[in-house]
Amino acid sequence: MTINVGDKIPAAKLRHMTQGGPKEVTTDELFKGKKVVLFAVPGAFTPTCSMKQLPGFVGNADAIKTKGVSEIVCLSVNDPWVMDAWGKEQKVGDKVHMVADGNGDLTKALGLDTDISAAGLGVRSKRYSMVVDNGTVTHLNVEKPGAFEVSNAETILKQV
Numbered sequence: 001m002t003i004n005v006g007d008k009i010p011a012a013k014l015r016h017m018t019q020g021g022p023k024e025v026t027t028d029e030l031f032k033g034k035k036v037v038l039f040a041v042p043g044a045f046t047p048t049c050s051m052k053q054l055p056g057f058v059g060n061a062d063a064i065k066t067k068g069v070s071e072i073v074c075l076s077v078n079d080p081w082v083m084d085a086w087g088k089e090q091k092v093g094d095k096v097h098m099v100a101d102g103n104g105d106l107t108k109a110l111g112l113d114t115d116i117s118a119a120g121l122g123v124r125s126k127r128y129s130m131v132v133d134n135g136t137v138t139h140l141n142v143e144k145p146g147a148f149e150v151s152n153a154e155t156i157l158k159q160v
Contacts, residue, residue, distance in 0.1 A: 002111035002142075008135050012106035014075070016099045017084035025099065027106065031135040034070035037156050039129035040112065043121060044078045044086035048148050053127070054090050056153035061095035064153065067160040069131075073097045077104045077113075077124045101125070112142065127151050131159055 003009075009031050015022045030036060039057060041049035057064070057072055064072060072095065076083060080100040087098040107113045107125045114126045129151040131139040139159040141150040 003137055003140065005137050005140050007137050009132055009137065010106065010109040012101070012109055014099050014101050014106060015080040016097065017080045022080040022100075028135070030071070030073060030097075030099070031132050033134055035068050035134075035160070036132045037064055037069050037072045037129065037160065038075060038132055039073070039151060039156075040075040040107070040125040040127065042076070042114070042116065042124045042127055044076050044082050045089075048127075049076075050086075050090065052148055053152065054086075054092070054096070057156075058090060058092050058095050060153035060157060063157060064160060067157070069160055071097055073099050075099050075101055075106070075125065077101050077107055114145070129153075129156055131156065 009027050012027045014025050016025050041053055054074060061072055074096050078100050079102050083098040083100045101107050104113055104123055112126045112128055113123055115123050127143040129141045130137050141155055143151050
């Protein structure tokens, strides 16, 4: 079942890179008491994700954060080393928090997983963006397969 506006983000353990190496981060730590923009990509270093979606959020990060957003989180069913390398390659700095959902636990709990094994990618995340206020989804933008129309930073800017 897919998460909807008004639903709480389910509890899950994710990973992100720190100076000391990969570290666990929970959804509670990411969302409790904050307004957060979360966007997910099917895969780090893939064309649309690298040329449009992530750069859009990096370029609009300051404008998004001036609207009361504490953090922008990029999520992918990848490992924390890949997410860290991709963030460095994209020069995200502290504008976007790169978070790995290595086993797809949160992605599956959200009902936003997709099987793209036909393309050799296995089970990944659908492309989406959402606004989460204190753990509750207030806006949700899920793309149709192959599209990039509603999960972009410009849409989020209108919603926050």
